[in-house]
Amino acid sequence: MKGMVFTEFFEMVEGQYGYELVDEIIEDCELESEGIYTAVGTYPHAEMVQLIVSLSQKKNIPVPDLLHSFGRYLFDTFLSKYPSFFHAADNAFDFFSSIQDYIHVEVLKLYPDAQLPEFRTILKDEKRLHLVYESERKMSTFALGLLEKGLEYYKEDAEVIVENLEEDGSKVLFKILK
Numbered sequence: 001m002k003g004m005v006f007t008e009f010f011e012m013v014e015g016q017y018g019y020e021l022v023d024e025i026i027e028d029c030e031l032e033s034e035g036i037y038t039a040v041g042t043y044p045h046a047e048m049v050q051l052i053v054s055l056s057q058k059k060n061i062p063v064p065d066l067l068h069s070f071g072r073y074l075f076d077t078f079l080s081k082y083p084s085f086f087h088a089a090d091n092a093f094d095f096f097s098s099i100q101d102y103i104h105v106e107v108l109k110l111y112p113d114a115q116l117p118e119f120r121t122i123l124k125d126e127k128r129l130h131l132v133y134e135s136e137r138k139m140s141t142f143a144l145g146l147l148e149k150g151l152e153y154y155k156e157d158a159e160v161i162v163e164n165l166e167e168d169g170s171k172v173l174f175k176i177l178k
């Protein structure tokens, strides 16, 4: 997982709960990286899992809810760092259906070792967009946070229905309905 994801996670935690808690969760986890991340470096995904589980225990917030808030938070980071991806689409459906074949392809050019999910568009018309998320990192609630903020960004009113296709959360169907 890219270091940028870790540094943004710490910023979110610091903003919401203060720097002491960032320190505490790093201490708690006994990380190989010792909690030192550079934006361009790559670190084990397992370290992010440890940090989120620790925060979840300390704050008594379920892990999926934390991932959801983190997705919403990271949307704004992506928007300020990579505005061209957002300007390339006129509406939310075009933006979402470009994740797999455009946005994450460009991400891989910038960071060849990025670990990205599959995000296939399986149905698209005026009123409906169906996306299938697939990743062994099981971060679908993170994806949901990004999708919700995407709808807000394009000022579109739509409902997102989430259906688990695999019990372990590694494959999820998002139905976005206008």
Ligand code: HEM
Pocket: 001, 002, 003, 005, 078, 082, 085, 096, 099, 103, 104, 107, 113, 114, 115, 116, 117, 135, 136, 137, 138, 139, 140, 142, 143, 144, 146, 147, 150
């Ligand atoms: C609504 C839009 C987007 C969705 C739903 C989405 C979805 C995701 C998800 C779910 C992950 C976590 C990895 C996994 O589940 O396997 C991820 C990682 C990532 N995405 Fe996207 N993404 C979106 C837009 C973007 C944009 C605009 C960028 C801008 C460059 C971006 C860059 C990245 C990066 C850098 C990672 C981390 C890769 C790593 O740590 O190795 N994504 N994305």
